Amino acid sequence: MTYSSEELLPGTRRALLHRIASAQTEGRTPSLVAAVQRQGRIVWDGARSCVDGHAPDSDTQFRIGSLTKTFTAVLVMRLRDEGMLDLGDPLEKHLPGTAVGGVTVLQLLAHSAGLSAESPAPWWERTPGTLRPELDDVLGEQTRMHPPGRRHHYSNPGYTLLGALIEQVRGTSWEEALRREILEPLGMRRTSTQPQTPHAGGWAVHPWADAMLPEPAEDLGLMAPAGQLWSTTADLLRFAAFLTDGDDRVLCAASVEEMRPPAAPSESGGSADYGLGLQILRQDGRTLLGHTGSLPGFLAALWFSVEDDVTAVVLTNATSGPLVGGVAADLVGIVAEAEPRIPEPWRPLPEIDEELLALTGPWYWGTRPNVLRLTADRGLELGPMQGDGRGARFVARADGTWIGLDGYYAGEVLRVVRNGDGGVSHLDLGSFVFTREPYGPASAVPGGVDEEGWRGLTG
Structure with missing residues (x-):
């Protein structure tokens, strides 16, 4: 990882150190390590430990729990981009024989399939995965908690199914697909399914006394795609840089961006949502994307702000303690x-x-003025001339039309309609007609224009 020559100001660095020091002390965690990235470069890292001289660094592995889910989601999106599945496909199409084959791939990614939050007892995070050797053992008897697609309900078994889906479609293990398709291309050499030295040990801290107890680190078996991974702050910042800008070796920028919008109604309502393998947090006027994670003995958080181009990672080795999601958000x-x-x-x-230049400028939908702009990437952007309203960015297609990338017109087709002499008549956007003047006498307005034209108030 390259460190920035444009270091943070001393006051900023002290504020970052103060935040993690307070988190480690007040959260009573054995150790805590954090790092901040700006414009793709690490600009700060810091650590605190209860043992003098033994603080972790950016190369120390911690278990990252449900941050693993974002890796699993990227593998699914790769299969989609390769045409091997569609996000709207029912699970049964690619992974037959489960009791929930009617839920879709997208619903599993977004935790909106209505599946249970956890696998049947015993507590899966603290017991060997060998106790659940088959998918039926992971799903249990009560598989449906809610109607599919109606709400966000976080489901660890749902991501187990996605891991099995990846193996079935790809024809290799989830671990091998992860290594070959994400870790190696991004240079994440310190991310693995099993701990590699140097790594932190997981601890439970007594809630009412300053005493500790070691936590077991179990292999999760089939549940691995939901929370198995170990990683470092340096590796997770590499992953965050990919999630910010995309990387054609793994997933293009457009597909990464597709993972970000909310994909189902939130359980919490308001400040938190879930996309496709990405959590969405709104705090202090900014939108943060990433994921948090926990397993017995460990807490993890990664948040990045696309608008600010700042990412923060916080890792700690305690079952409970500092709310690392909040700490990472504060660092950003x-x-x-x-x-x-x-x-x-x-x-x-x-x-x-x-x-293209000739298309720019005012266009009217009825009497409502809009502006079409030519963007630096040779795309088009349509939006209201003033105030809020419907709008979108558009990218050209080979057939001469344009496709909406976001906003109200996401996925809608924009067509430039020409007259017999080749001049532009109007724009057609999902059947809406945009004309150069509002209800002009020669405008191609559906239903026609009153032949007497505009008029004032008459008695």
């Missing part, structure tokens, strides 16, 4: 507020497409 906020992102310089387009 400290940097983003103390040292705001410097915008890139404005630069004109390297070349101008006259046909």
Whole structure:
């Protein structure tokens, strides 16, 4: 990992150190390690430990629990991009024989399949995976807690099913697919399914006394895709850089971006949502993406802000203690507020497409004015001239049409409709007609325009 030559200001660094020191002390955790990345480079890391001189560093492995789910989701999205499955496919199409074959791949990714939160007893995080050798053992008898697709209900067995789906479609183990398709391309050499030295040991801290008890580190077996991984702050920042910008060796930027929007109604309502393998947190006016994780003896959190281009990772080795999700969010906020992102310089387009340039400017949907802009990436952006309203970015397709990337018109097709002489008549967007003037006499408005035209109030 490359460290930035543009180091943070001393006041910012002290604020970051103070935040993790307070978390380690007040949370009574044996050790805590954290790191912050800005513009793809590590700009700060720090650690605290109860043993003098033995603080962990960016190369020390901790167990990351449910952060593993984001890796599993990326593997599923890769299968989708390769045309091996569709997110709308029922599970039964690719993994027959389960008791929940009617739920879709997307519902499993978004925790909206209505499945139970946990596998049957005994507590799966603290017992060997060999106790649940088959998918039926993971799902249990009461598989459905809610109707599929109606709400977000977090499900660890759901991600076990996704791991089995990956193995079935890919024809290799989840672990091998993970190593070959994510870890190796991104250079994540210190992320693994089993602990590798140097690594932290997991501890339980007594709630009413300053005493500790070691926690077991079980192999989760079939449940591995839901929470097995061990990793380091340096490796997780590599992963976060990929989640921010995409990497064609793993998943393109458009597919990574597709994982970010909320995919089902939230259980909490308001500040937290879930996308496709990514948690979404809104705090202090910013949107954070990433995931938290916990297993007996360990807590983990990774949050990144696309707008601020800041990422924070916090790892600790206690079953309960500091709320690391909040700590990581605070680290992002400290940097983003103390040292705001410097915008890139404005630069004109390297070349101008006259046909596209001619499309820019005001367009009217009925009497409502909108503006079509040509963006730096040769895309188009349509939005209201003033205030809030429907809008979207569009990217060109080979057939001469444009497809909406986001907003109200995401997935909708924009067509430039021409007259017989080749001039532009209007824009057609999902059957909506946008014209150069509001209800002009020659405008191609459905239903026609009153032939007497505009008028004032008459007696």
